[in-house]
Amino acid sequence: DTAVSQTPKYLVTQMGNDKSIKCEQNLGHDTMYWYKQDSKKFLKIMFSYNNKELIINETVPNRFSPKSPDKAHLNLHINSLELGDSAVYFCASSQGGSGINEQFFGPGTRLTVL
Amino acid sequence: RKEVEQDPGPFNVPEGATVAFNCTYSNSASQSFFWYRQDCRKEPKLLMSVYSSGNEDGRFTAQLNRASQYISLLIRDSKLSDSATYLCVVTRGGDKIIFGKGTRLHILP
Numbered sequence: 335d336t337a338v339s340q341t342p343k344y345l346v347t348q349m350g351n352d353k354s355i356k357c358e359q360n361l362g363h364d365t366m367y368w369y370k371q372d373s374k375k376f377l378k379i380m381f382s383y384n385n386k387e388l389i390i391n392e393t394v395p396n397r398f399s400p401k402s403p404d405k406a407h408l409n410l411h412i413n414s415l416e417l418g419d420s421a422v423y424f425c426a427s428s429q430g431g432s433g434i435n436e437q438f439f440g441p442g443t444r445l446t447v448l
Numbered sequence: 449r450k451e452v453e454q455d456p457g458p459f460n461v462p463e464g465a466t467v468a469f470n471c472t473y474s475n476s477a478s479q480s481f482f483w484y485r486q487d488c489r490k491e492p493k494l495l496m497s498v499y500s501s502g503n504e505d506g507r508f509t510a511q512l513n514r515a516s517q518y519i520s521l522l523i524r525d526s527k528l529s530d531s532a533t534y535l536c537v538v539t540r541g542g543d544k545i546i547f548g549k550g551t552r553l554h555i556l557p
Contacts, residue, residue: 367545376547377492377550379546382543389543390543390545434480434539434542436494437492437494439492440491442490
């Protein structure tokens with residue numbers, strides 16, 4: 335009965351490909367997030383959506399496009415993958431506004447770009 | 449200077465000892481503060497929120513010093529299972545969430 339789930343768990347792909355990562359939360363939360371954790375373990379927020387509306391959009395290449403079909407889902411599509419995109423991507427959700435309350439993280443998607 | 453800074457460690461501490469680490473933040477408009485714990489190859493999980501009055505949860509005590517712009521985490525009677533990376537999180541304005549790089553803690557048997 336996973337609270338925040340992500341698929342796939344592992345993703346290995348070639349440079350230049352387009353890929354998507356899916357995220358779903360069953361906690362009834364209003365806010366969802368995407369984070370990137372690089373090889374140095376630095377966790378950096380990429381996007382935040384509140385009730386399907388984009389709230390946070392950090393300096394991220396426009397090859398990354400989040401999509402929120404409903405407030406329980408926030409998917410991440412990445413075009414023209416580059417070597418530097420290799421990282422662990424975490425989805426998270428919280429109740430209320432961005433960053434105010436506890437965030438619940440998914441298990442992460444380990445992306446490797448060859 | 450990074451907005452949120454932590455000593456990366458690692459802190460190697462014998463079991464049963466008390467360990468403390470700090471996190472400094474540079475923006476005085478920061479509003480909410482948290483400590484998260486991340487185990488190796490796992491997702492971060494909330495350990496404690498940090499309030500101005502300080503708060504305690506069992507062996508863990510968190511404090512906020514707004515004047516000096518830092519938060520602290522104290523772990524008493526450390527257990528092997530406390531080994532993890534501890535992430536400081538600072539938020540402000542409803543649209544800024546900044547994670548520190550984390551402090552690695554190893555509890556030694």
